[in-house]
Amino acid sequence: MRINSWNLLRNLHSYFSIPWLCASDFNELAKTNEKLGGRIRPYGQMKIFQEALDECGLRDLGFVGSKFTWFKNYLNGGLCGRG
Numbered sequence: 883m884r885i886n887s888w889n890l891l892r893n894l895h896s897y898f899s900i901p902w903l904c905a906s907d908f909n910e911l912a913k914t915n916e917k918l919g920g921r922i923r924p925y926g927q928m929k930i931f932q933e934a935l936d937e938c939g940l941r942d943l944g945f946v947g948s949k950f951t952w953f954k955n956y957l958n959g960g961l962c963g964r965g
Contacts, residue, residue: 884930885930889934891940
């Protein structure tokens with residue numbers, strides 16, 4: 883479904899000729915250094931996302947706080963939020 887989301891962004895971008903803001907957690911990585919541990923994210927998947935951001939003129943505005951905000955809690959068998 884991710885590719886559908888990136889195509890939707892492209893479609894929305896084609897309707898406007900003025901600057902626009904899209905604020906969301908896309909639950910995707912644009913660069914490998916945005917992830918620590920676990921399975922390696924496929925390069926092609928990140929590339930498709932980055933291409934969609936570039937085509938739409940979208941930029942990461944950055945953040946303040948902990949770089950990594952969640953982790954898998956293997957001891958308790960679930961996911962734990964951290965922030």
